Amino acid sequence: xxxxxxxxxxxxxxxxxxxxxxxxxxHCVTPLQFFMLFxxxxxxxxxxxxxxxxxxxxxxxxxxxxxxxxxxxxxxxxEQMLAFLGLNTNMGVIHxxxxxxxxxxxxxxxxxxxxxxxxxxxxxxIFWMLHLETVSTSEQSxxxxxxxxxxxxxxxxxxxxxxxxxxxxxxxxxxxxxxxxKISFITxxxxxxTN
Numbered sequence: 001x002x003x004x005x006x007x008x009x010x011x012x013x014x015x016x017x018x019x020x021x022x023x024x025x026x027h028c029v030t031p032l033q034f035f036m037l038f039x040x041x042x043x044x045x046x047x048x049x050x051x052x053x054x055x056x057x058x059x060x061x062x063x064x065x066x067x068x069x070x071x072x073x074x075x076x077x078x079e080q081m082l083a084f085l086g087l088n089t090n091m092g093v094i095h096x097x098x099x100x101x102x103x104x105x106x107x108x109x110x111x112x113x114x115x116x117x118x119x120x121x122x123x124x125x126i127f128w129m130l131h132l133e134t135v136s137t138s139e140q141s142x143x144x145x146x147x148x149x150x151x152x153x154x155x156x157x158x159x160x161x162x163x164x165x166x167x168x169x170x171x172x173x174x175x176x177x178x179x180x181x182k183i184s185f186i187t188x189x190x191x192x193x194t195n
Contacts, residue, residue: 020167038159039085041078043152047132048081054131069121076126083117084126090114099124 028034052075059070076084087102094111096102101109103120114123135147 018165020165023163023165037163038156039082040159043155044078044081044085047130047152048076048078050131050133051076051081051126051129053134055125055129058129069125072121073125073129080118080126084123084130087114087117087123099127 024034024037028037055070055073059073090113091099091102094102096109096111100120102111102114103123104110114120131148132152133148133150
């Protein structure tokens with residue numbers, strides 16, 4: 001600490017009638033039950049409905065080749081969307097170079113779990129057509145592009161606020177994630193450490 005350093009201003013913080021820490025119902029004991037606290041049935045139904053509507057619009061508004069897997073599309077139901085999210089979560093744990101490798105029959109990289117949940121074709125159909133929010137505007141500004149995910153983020157944020165109440169001493173810092181994709185609102189800062 002130097003002479004110029006000052007303590008940050010303190011914010012008034014009230015817990016009301018609740019105690020700080022996790023606010024988890026007693027029935028939550030399995031990983032799936034904890035997952036469903038945040039990705040509720042209501043949200044899964046909305047994502048399924050948005051994906052189905054988006055897919056129908058895409059197929060209706062373009063000429064699809066006769067070999068396209070879009071012809072074999074059928075509406076995603078809540079259980080399938082949960083399974084899709086589960087496979088994506090497992091892909092974050094089990095790292096393979098390509099998506100197709102999760103359905104490989106080769107002995108060295110075979111993971112039978114994925115093929116038992118979805119066929120590769122159906123997984124890729126949902127993956128390509130996954131849609132969270134329809135934004136009714138032709139404007140392609142930063143605001144309209146982020147609106148496609150903003151409602152989902154607000155919903156999950158509300159669930160986090162509901163199921164965890166922080167104590168009084170909080171320290172907030174930003175995190176940096178390495179990204180090689182093209183996003184118009186990305187900020188390049190070569191001096192910021194990413195570790």
